[in-house]
Amino acid sequence: MSDxxxxxxxxxDALPRTAPKRxxxxxxxxxxxxxxxxxxTAITLALAYLLIRYAVSFVDWAFVNAIWTVPYNAAGQPxxxxxxxxxxxxxxxxxxxxxxxxxxxxxxxxxxHWRPLLVCMLFVGLYIxxxxxxxxxxxxxVIWAVTLTAIGILMWGGVFGLxxxxxxxxxxxxxxxxxxxxGLAFAFPLAILVALGRRSQxxxxxxxxxxxxxxxxxxxxxxxxxxxxxxxxxxxxEGINIDKLLRAQIAIILFAGAYLAEVVRGGLxxxxxxxxxxxxxxxxxxxxxxxxxxxxxxxxxxxPPLVNTFIGFFKDTSLVLIIGIFDLLxxxxxxxxxxxxxxxxxxxxxxxxxxxxxxxxxxxxxSAGLEAEFNRHRRR
Numbered sequence: 001m002s003d004x005x006x007x008x009x010x011x012x013d014a015l016p017r018t019a020p021k022r023x024x025x026x027x028x029x030x031x032x033x034x035x036x037x038x039x040x041t042a043i044t045l046a047l048a049y050l051l052i053r054y055a056v057s058f059v060d061w062a063f064v065n066a067i068w069t070v071p072y073n074a075a076g077q078p079x080x081x082x083x084x085x086x087x088x089x090x091x092x093x094x095x096x097x098x099x100x101x102x103x104x105x106x107x108x109x110x111x112x113h114w115r116p117l118l119v120c121m122l123f124v125g126l127y128i129x130x131x132x133x134x135x136x137x138x139x140x141x142v143i144w145a146v147t148l149t150a151i152g153i154l155m156w157g158g159v160f161g162l163x164x165x166x167x168x169x170x171x172x173x174x175x176x177x178x179x180x181x182x183g184l185a186f187a188f189p190l191a192i193l194v195a196l197g198r199r200s201q202x203x204x205x206x207x208x209x210x211x212x213x214x215x216x217x218x219x220x221x222x223x224x225x226x227x228x229x230x231x232x233x234x235x236x237x238e239g240i241n242i243d244k245l246l247r248a249q250i251a252i253i254l255f256a257g258a259y260l261a262e263v264v265r266g267g268l269x270x271x272x273x274x275x276x277x278x279x280x281x282x283x284x285x286x287x288x289x290x291x292x293x294x295x296x297x298x299x300x301x302x303x304p305p306l307v308n309t310f311i312g313f314f315k316d317t318s319l320v321l322i323i324g325i326f327d328l329l330x331x332x333x334x335x336x337x338x339x340x341x342x343x344x345x346x347x348x349x350x351x352x353x354x355x356x357x358x359x360x361x362x363x364x365x366x367s368a369g370l371e372a373e374f375n376r377h378r379r380r
Contacts, residue, residue, distance in 0.1 A: 065090025069097055080340040087343065095344045096351050099335040103348070106171015106326040112163060115154045116174045122147055122154075123177045131366055144185075151178075167245050171326030173355070175245075179317040179327065183252040184310055190253065191260030196290065198265055209261075216258035221319055224251040229323035248320050256313050263305045267298035300374045307367035311360045328352060 034044040067086055070078050083092035096103075105116045126147045129135055135143065155174065158164035197209035216224070228251040229244060236242070275297060279289035299306070318329040326334065332352045336345050 061089070062091050066093055067091070068093050070094040078340060080344075083344065091347050092344045093347055095335070095341045095347055099341070099348075102172075102335050103328070103332050103351070104172045105174065106331045107169050108171060108174075109163070109165060109169065112157075112165065115157070115162070115165075116170075116172065119151050119154050119174050120177060122151055123174075123181060126181075127362075167243055170245070172331045173328045175320075175325060176314075176317050176328040178245075179249060179252055179320065180314045182249055183256050183317075184313060186253045187256035187260055187313075190257035191264050192295065194257060194261035195264035195268060198261070199268060213258045213261055216255055217262070221252070221255050221316055222322060224255050225319060225323050227251070244323060245325060248323055248325055252313070252317070256309070259309055259313075260306065263302050263309055264298065266305070267300075267302035268294065270301050271298050303367055303371045303374070307363055311363055314359060314363070315356060328355065 035041045065086065067083050067090060070080055070082055072078055078094065078098050080092070080094065083094055086092065101110070101113055104120075105113050108116050126144065129143055130140060153159060153162070155170060155178075156165060156167075194209045194213060197205045198213065200206045200209070225248055228247040232247060233241060271294060275293060276289075279293045284292070318327055320327050321330045321333075329352055332348045336342060336348060
C-alpha cells in the first residue's frame with residue numbers, strides 16, 4: 001500500500017505533524033535575518049549607511065536646495081538662469097511648473113485644457129467604479145458606454161457648443177489612458193475567445209487561433225505599430241484613410257490579445273479535469289459550462305499574471321512615439337526641446353515616472369487584494 005493510501009486510512013492523531021509556524025516581531029525578525037552573524041551585521045550596517053547617505057542627498061537635492069519657480073520676462077518667457085546657477089546642487093522643479101500643462105495635455109488647445117483634465121478624471125472614476133464588486137453586473141456595461149461616450153464628446157467636441165479638436169492635437173496623459181483603456185478593454189474578451197479557440201476540438205478554429213498567437217507573439221510591438229502606421233494604409237483603396245490613432249489602437253489590441261490569450265489558456269489548463277467532467281455531468285451546454293463554471297475559476301487562478309500583463313501594456317503605450325503620437329512620455333521629452341529648459345530632463349523623467357508608478361501601483365495593490373479575497377475560502 002502506498003504512503004498516500006496509508007495516510008488516508010490513518011486517524012488524524014496518528015498523522016505526522018509539522019512544526020508550528022513562528023510569528024516573529026520586528027525586532028526578532030531583524031535579529032534573525034539581518035544580524036544573525038557578524039558578516040550579516042557588517043553587510044546590513046554598510047547598506048544602511050549607503051541608504052541613509054543617498055536618501056539624505058536626494059532630500060537635499062529634491063527639496064531643500066530645489067528651485068520651484070523662476071521669474072518671467074516681459075515676453076512671458078521663463079528665465080531659467082537661477083536653475084542653471086543651481087544645477088548640481090538642487091533640482092529645478094520650475095520646469096514642471098512651466099510645462100506641466102504641455103506634459104499632461106500635449107498640443108491640445110490651451111484654453112480647452114479643462115476638457116482633457118475632465119477626461120482624465122472620468123477615466124480614474126471609471127477605474128474606481130469598475131473595481132467595486134457591487135457594479136459587476138449589467139450596470140457596469142452601461143456605465144462604461146456612457147462614460148466613453150462622454151470622453152469622446154469632450155475630446156472631439158463639435159457638439160453642445162464645444163470647439164472641435166482634431167485627433168492630431170490630442171496628446172499627453174489622455175492619449176496614454178485612451179490607448180491603455182481601450183486596448184485592454186477590447187483585448188481581454190478577444191484573449192478569452194482565442195484561448196478557448198486554442199482548446200477547441202475543431203481543427204480549423206484551433207489552427208487559426210494558434211497562428212494568430214504565434215504570429216503576433218513572434219514580433220515586437222514596435223513592428224506592429226510600424227506596420228499599422230506605414231504598411232497598412234498601402235493596402236487600403238484610394239481615398240480611404242484610417243486615423244493614425246485608431247490604427248495604433250488596433251495594433252495594441254491585437255498585440256495585447258495574443259499575450260493575454262496565453263495567460264487565460266494557462267488558467268484553463270491549470271483547472272482540474274474534474275471541473276469539466278462535473279459540468280458535463282450536469283448536462284450544461286458548452287457556453288453555460290464555460291461561462292458559469294470554467295472561466296470564473298480559471299481567471300481566478302491567473303489574476304497575478306493578468307495584472308502583470310496589464311501593467312506591462314500600460315507602460316508599452318509609450319512606444320507610439322515611433323508613429324508620431326504624443327503620449328505622456330513623448331510630451332515630456334518634447335518639453336525639453338526649448339533651449340532654456342535643456343539639461344533638466346531628470347526632473348521631467350522623475351515626474352513622469354511618478355505618474356506611471358501611481359497607476360501601476362494602484363493596479364498591483366488592487367489585484368493583490370482581489371486575489372486574497374478570492375482565495376480566502378482556501379485558507380484553513
